[in-house]
Amino acid sequence: xxxxxxxxxxITKDYGATPALRxxxxxxxxxxxxxxxxxxxxxKSTLLHCLAGILRADHGSVVFRDQNIGMWSEAARSRLxxxxxxxxxxxxxxxPELTAAENVALPLLLAGSGRREAREAALxxxxxxxxxxxxxxxxxxxxxxxxxxxxxxxxxxxxxxxxFADEPTGALDQLNGEQVMQAIVRAVREEGTAVVLVTHEAPxxxxxxxxxxxxxxxxxxxxxxxxxx
Amino acid sequence: MSxxxxxxxxxxxxxxxGYDLKxxxxxxxxxxxxxAYGQVYSTLGRLERDGFVEQSGQEQEGGPERTAYTLxxxxxxxxxxxxxxxxxxxxxxxxxxxxxxxxxxxxADADRARDYLAAQRSAHMTRLRELTAVKSxxxxxxxxxxxxxxxxxxxxxxxxxxxxxxxxxxDLQKEVTA
Amino acid sequence: MRxxxxxxxxxxGNRTDTLRTVLTAISAALATTAxxxxxxxxxxxxxxxxxxxxxxxxxxxxxxxxxxPLLREPGLRLGVIFGLLLLTLPVLALAGQxxxxxxxxxxxxxxxxxxxxxxxxxxxxxxxxxTIAASILGSAAGFGLYLAVRQALHAPGPxxxxxxxxxxxxxxxxxxxxxxxVPVLSGLIGLxxxxxxxxxxxxxxRRQRRHGPRPWPGLAIAVGIVLFNVPVWLSERMVLSSxxxxxxxxxxxxxxxIGVVVGTGWIxxxxxxxxxxxxxxxxxxxxxxxxxxxxxxGSRTLxxxxxxxxxxxxxxxxxxxxxxxxxxxxxxGVLIGMPADPEHAAFYVNSARLxxxxxxxxxxxxxxxMLVALAESVVARRRTNxxxxxxxxxxxxxxxxxLWQTLAPLVPALGLAVVSGLVLVRSIYHEVTVGGGTTExxxxxxxxxxxxxxxxxxxxxxxxxxxxxxxxxxxxxxGTILAMTVVAGIGMLVLRSSTDLEEIRAx
Numbered sequence: 001x002x003x004x005x006x007x008x009x010x011i012t013k014d015y016g017a018t019p020a021l022r023x024x025x026x027x028x029x030x031x032x033x034x035x036x037x038x039x040x041x042x043x044k045s046t047l048l049h050c051l052a053g054i055l056r057a058d059h060g061s062v063v064f065r066d067q068n069i070g071m072w073s074e075a076a077r078s079r080l081x082x083x084x085x086x087x088x089x090x091x092x093x094x095x096p097e098l099t100a101a102e103n104v105a106l107p108l109l110l111a112g113s114g115r116r117e118a119r120e121a122a123l124x125x126x127x128x129x130x131x132x133x134x135x136x137x138x139x140x141x142x143x144x145x146x147x148x149x150x151x152x153x154x155x156x157x158x159x160x161x162x163x164f165a166d167e168p169t170g171a172l173d174q175l176n177g178e179q180v181m182q183a184i185v186r187a188v189r190e191e192g193t194a195v196v197l198v199t200h201e202a203p204x205x206x207x208x209x210x211x212x213x214x215x216x217x218x219x220x221x222x223x224x225x226x227x228x229x
Numbered sequence: 230m231s232x233x234x235x236x237x238x239x240x241x242x243x244x245x246x247g248y249d250l251k252x253x254x255x256x257x258x259x260x261x262x263x264x265a266y267g268q269v270y271s272t273l274g275r276l277e278r279d280g281f282v283e284q285s286g287q288e289q290e291g292g293p294e295r296t297a298y299t300l301x302x303x304x305x306x307x308x309x310x311x312x313x314x315x316x317x318x319x320x321x322x323x324x325x326x327x328x329x330x331x332x333x334x335x336x337a338d339a340d341r342a343r344d345y346l347a348a349q350r351s352a353h354m355t356r357l358r359e360l361t362a363v364k365s366x367x368x369x370x371x372x373x374x375x376x377x378x379x380x381x382x383x384x385x386x387x388x389x390x391x392x393x394x395x396x397x398x399x400d401l402q403k404e405v406t407a
Numbered sequence: 408m409r410x411x412x413x414x415x416x417x418x419x420g421n422r423t424d425t426l427r428t429v430l431t432a433i434s435a436a437l438a439t440t441a442x443x444x445x446x447x448x449x450x451x452x453x454x455x456x457x458x459x460x461x462x463x464x465x466x467x468x469x470x471x472x473x474x475x476p477l478l479r480e481p482g483l484r485l486g487v488i489f490g491l492l493l494l495t496l497p498v499l500a501l502a503g504q505x506x507x508x509x510x511x512x513x514x515x516x517x518x519x520x521x522x523x524x525x526x527x528x529x530x531x532x533x534x535x536x537x538t539i540a541a542s543i544l545g546s547a548a549g550f551g552l553y554l555a556v557r558q559a560l561h562a563p564g565p566x567x568x569x570x571x572x573x574x575x576x577x578x579x580x581x582x583x584x585x586x587x588x589v590p591v592l593s594g595l596i597g598l599x600x601x602x603x604x605x606x607x608x609x610x611x612x613r614r615q616r617r618h619g620p621r622p623w624p625g626l627a628i629a630v631g632i633v634l635f636n637v638p639v640w641l642s643e644r645m646v647l648s649s650x651x652x653x654x655x656x657x658x659x660x661x662x663x664x665i666g667v668v669v670g671t672g673w674i675x676x677x678x679x680x681x682x683x684x685x686x687x688x689x690x691x692x693x694x695x696x697x698x699x700x701x702x703x704x705g706s707r708t709l710x711x712x713x714x715x716x717x718x719x720x721x722x723x724x725x726x727x728x729x730x731x732x733x734x735x736x737x738x739x740g741v742l743i744g745m746p747a748d749p750e751h752a753a754f755y756v757n758s759a760r761l762x763x764x765x766x767x768x769x770x771x772x773x774x775x776x777m778l779v780a781l782a783e784s785v786v787a788r789r790r791t792n793x794x795x796x797x798x799x800x801x802x803x804x805x806x807x808x809x810l811w812q813t814l815a816p817l818v819p820a821l822g823l824a825v826v827s828g829l830v831l832v833r834s835i836y837h838e839v840t841v842g843g844g845t846t847e848x849x850x851x852x853x854x855x856x857x858x859x860x861x862x863x864x865x866x867x868x869x870x871x872x873x874x875x876x877x878x879x880x881x882x883x884x885x886g887t888i889l890a891m892t893v894v895a896g897i898g899m900l901v902l903r904s905s906t907d908l909e910e911i912r913a914x
Contacts, residue, residue: 039392049797054797074802075801078800079801081798082798082799085799086798087794089794089797093791093794093798095696096700097696097697097700102692106689106693107798109688109689110688110689110800110804115687155798178378182365186365201385202384202389203357203361203381203385205357206357206361206381208358211354
């Protein structure tokens with residue numbers, strides 16, 4: 001087995017007095033899709049945020065390519081998220097005032113690309129996800145499925161090494177959710193991108209190579225995610 | 230599932246012989262249990278007896294002699310009738326999964342039921358991943374995807390049930406052993 | 408819908424709604440107070456020259472006990488009334504613009520009311536009723552404030568003279584107008600602002616226009632300036648009642664203010680388009696697109712500020728005029744060997760300065776309104792901003808976007824406002840002339856005026872250009888931009904707290 005790309009060890013995170021994560025270990029290899037599942041409030045989103053460097057864990061370490069990113073400054077982690085990570089949420093991540101193409105081009109522009117090359121790359125990615133026809137539309141004029149596919153394009157446009165997807169199909173109906181998942185899986189397989197996929201739906205988790213079940217902020221070895229009452 | 234009606238449907242496109250019917254069945258209904266030859270011929274026999282199909286000729290291409298069957302008018306009528314009939318939406322719960330949980334509680338204890346549920350969930354997830362891989366494979370046909378989706382939907386329903394039942398095992402035990 | 412229902416529905420709200428109501432009430436109170444002050448000055452009689460049968464004239468009694476010539480002289484009193492009414496305009500604009508404040512929460516409530524069966528008209532009525540109710544409260548408070556201030560400032564000097572007309576009371580008619588005008592006007596402005604808004608049962612949407620805003624409001628500015636000039640032009644040719652004179656000028660000023668405020672939509676849109684086309688980085692892209700997406704945001708949030716800036720520009724014009732006038736009189740005095748009264752010139756300059764101070768207060772008040780509006784727009788975008796932050800967008804880029812979005816429409820619109828105000832005055836007076844008259848004097852000092860040998864003395868003429876008050880222009884514009892930058896800075900603090908990831912999770 002190859003060395004893990006991203007490793008979280010003993011991740012602990014509290015929200016005030018409420019413990020959200022209680023020492024979670026998780027590692028992701030290059031190109032591997034790992035699903036994190038569990039009931040609502042089990043801490044799966046928090047785990048994703050800690051692994052992606054959006055939140056800083058209270059204890060434990062997050063190591064990406066032999067570097068403990070938990071120790072990095074917010075600015076350094078922002079740069080990392082922009083270049084090496086992609087993030088995808090349930091909905092509402094598109095800037096409503098920008099066209100689809102501009103939304104997708106945004107991460108490249110933030111990284112310093114020129115307008116033209118950013119737009120070309122954005123169009124290519126929109127085409128890859130079958131939404132090239134809405135490139136110059138505002139998100140408000142698109143369907144939920146189209147918006148989410150544009151969001152996947154935006155997350156992938158920087159060719160990240162890890163894609164963090166938090167309930168990426170949560171706001172979609174089954175068929176649209178399917179199409180988005182298919183698009184994600186096809187793209188990450190082609191690009192060799194690893195994925196941390198947070199979901200509470202078994203059919204979505206089934207796209208992953210491996211599944212981690214959280215229960216009350218800890219990994220549940222039984223995989224049931226439900227405790228004895 | 231009614232194999233007889235599927236065969237009637239396959240014959241609606243023109244005469245076919247038994248081997249052909251079996252192949253068409255397995256191709257059109259992927260992920261279904263493959264049809265045995267014996268079952269094809271016994272079903273055809275019954276359909277012929279009831280006047281829904283009739284033999285339309287013999288054919289021999291170097292191999293064994295094959296009988297082609299064709300749909301009769303009353304067979305066509307029967308098929309149309311079946312297609313409009315509504316299937317009763319599962320009036321009885323006859324799942325082995327459910328029975329096992331209840332029996333585990335009766336014969337053993339809550340832990341036993343939980344262990345079973347955990348193992349079953351793991352098996353379901355594995356199968357779910359296999360089916361997802363089948364439909365995500367580059368060469369998957371629409372038939373493959375639709376068939377896999379059907380199975381995935383049912384497995385997902387089971388998984389949801391497994392999950393919620395687990396939370397209710399203790400209460401169920403009280404009720405069952407009361 | 409019964410009145411009680413209307414009141415209940417229009418006052419149901421949360422913290423932001425309370426804030427909106429309070430801001431509306433405060434601005435209504437300020438406007439009412441200013442209008443009552445104007446009405447008080449208008450109630451003063453006396454000081455007019457009255458022709459006597461013997462050919463001499465003396466001043467009508469009634470105003471001689473005021474220390475300030477502003478109150479003693481009827482011509483100046485009219486100026487004071489005009490100035491006070493002008494000051495109420497930006498404050499009124501603020502009261503009206505408050506209706507769009509705290510909008511997200513109220514919009515949800517209005518939508519829910521629609522869902523419960525209210526007609527679109529009823530929903531708008533509820534929104535407007537809230538503004539009117541707040542304005543009535545504010546009006547009442549303003550009246551109280553006026554009475555209190557009147558009482559507190561009533562301090563006759565040892566000689567019984569008064570600095571302020573605290574002994575006068577507005578006529579019943581003008582009192583009623585002053586108290587009722589504010590709720591009515593703010594209601595009308597609110598209705599106007601709600602026109603572009605459709606309250607549907609599923610939410611409140613701004614009607615999309617196919618085209619971006621057009622520069623037609625520029626016409627209103629031009630017409631306003633012309634209208635401002637008309638009374639001066641007319642009064643040189645015919646006898647004009649001073650009230651018609653004042654009303655025409657006021658109307659001209661109002662037109663210019665409306666033109667500037669509405670024109671800000673076009674400015675914002677155009678600035679956005681230019682930023683979008685010529686900007687390089689993501690910051691200008693975002694800011695430009697946001698300005699294009701909602702160009703009227705500037706008109707809504709900057710209305711009061713721009714109104715104050717127009718008045719400020721006009722006040723600066725008058726200030727420069729009075730300074731030049733004073734200098735010309737000084738020079739004239741030197742020429743004819745009579746030193747001019749230094750206090751006389753200083754008096755006018757001080758009056759204009761007073762208006763500038765009031766404009767400063769107006770800018771501060773509207774900056775407060777602007778801050779609330781800005782904070783609100785940040786909160787409305789919190790989800791997108793949080794998602795962008797999660798995707799690695801540096802806070803710097805989001806803050807930069809906010810700054811661009813605030814300043815890019817503000818700077819040109821503010822320039823337009825101040826220059827329009829200044830042009831109002833300069834279109835009439837771009838130079839001052841003192842002297843040039845002729846006097847008949849007796850060459851024989853002892854003789855009687857009727858019989859003496861006379862000579863005609865022609866006074867020298869002093870003509871001075873009125874300089875463009877660059878310094879003050881820069882001060883007002885710079886000060887306002889600085890104030891708005893501070894406002895944007897505070898907005899950035901709100902931004903920081905609203906990029907919290909909790910925003911993404913709350914579905």
